[in-house]
Structure formats: C-alpha cells, structure tokens
Amino acid sequence: MKGIFLASAACAAFLTAAAAQEMPKLSDFLANCYRDTNYCRVKLKDYLTAAQSQNIVCLPEDTSVGEAANDTLRWLRSSDSHDQSLKDAPLDDAFYRATQTLYPCKPPPPPPPAPAGPQDQAASPQP
Numbered sequence: 026m027k028g029i030f031l032a033s034a035a036c037a038a039f040l041t042a043a044a045a046q047e048m049p050k051l052s053d054f055l056a057n058c059y060r061d062t063n064y065c066r067v068k069l070k071d072y073l074t075a076a077q078s079q080n081i082v083c084l085p086e087d088t089s090v091g092e093a094a095n096d097t098l099r100w101l102r103s104s105d106s107h108d109q110s111l112k113d114a115p116l117d118d119a120f121y122r123a124t125q126t127l128y129p130c131k132p133p134p135p136p137p138p139a140p141a142g143p144q145d146q147a148a149s150p151q152p
Contacts, residue, residue, distance in 0.1 A: 048115040048116065048117075049115070049116045050112070050113055050114065050115060050116060051101065051111060051112050051113070051114055051115075051116055051119035052112040052113060053116075054068075054101075054116050054119075055101065055102060055112075058098065058102075062098075065098055066091070066094050066095065066098065069093075069094035069097050069098055069120070070090050070091060070094045072120050072124070073090050073093050073094055073097070073124065073128075074090055076121075076124060077090070080130055081121075081124070081125075081130070082124045082125070082128040082129070082130065083128055083129065083130035083131065084128050085128075088128075093124075093127070093128060096127060097120070097123050097124060097127060100123050100126065100127060101119060101123050107122070107123075107126075
C-alpha cells in the first residue's frame with residue numbers, strides 16, 4: 026500500500042513539474058498586465074534590451090527602451106494590430122512578432138559592386 030502511495034505522489038510531482046514548464050502564452054501575460062503593469066513593462070524592457078543588443082530590433086534614436094516597451098504593450102493589447110491567434114502564441118513569439126512589426130532593423134546595404142578589372146585593349150602600333 027505504501028508503494029502505491031509513493032508511486033502516485035511521484036506521478037503527481039512529475040505532472041506538476043511538466044505543467045510548470047509550459048511556456049506562458051500572450052493571453053496569460055496580458056491578464057497579468059492588468060493587475061501589474063510595471064511587471065509587464067519591465068519584462069518588455071528586458072526583452073527589448075536583449076533584442077537590441079543582438080540586433081534583432083532597432084529602436085529609432087529618439088525612442089527610449091521604456092517608450093518602446095509602452096508602445097509594444099499597447100500593440101500587444103490592441104486586437105486591431107494582430108489576429109486573435111497571437112493571444113494563444115507563446116510569449117516569446119508574441120514579443121518577437123510585435124517588436125519586428127514596430128522596430129524592424131533595416132536590411133544591411135547591398136555590397137558595393139566589384140571593381141572593374143583591367144579591360145583588354147588591342148595594343149596600338151607605336152609610331
């Protein structure tokens with residue numbers, strides 16, 4: 026009987042751990058934002074800072090990370106900005122999509138054309 030109880034407890038602990046590792050969804054994040062907006066802004070500022078350091082997002086020079094976090098939170102809350110399927114997306118995917126929409130990096134400029142090599146010219150006769 027004791028063995029069955031221990032096995033049941035181990036199974037319950039395993040299922041709890043698996044559920045705890047589930048990726049949070051945007052809808053969960055937004056629900057928390059209505060209770061604690063500062064938490065959400067800090068989380069977005071951290072994401073933006075990391076993404077900017079890796080050149081994933083490019084903020085305009087006149088936009089602070091705090092302003093970008095506020096704009097991103099507004100975009101995520103607005104149902105007009107994106108389709109409803111984003112609400113069920115993993116949080117990191119939603120952050121990426123929002124920041125790529127709002128603050129994409131410009132593509133690098135194309136490489137300069139290759140220099141023209143010497144052209145073969147027929148040797149003109151010397152006078």
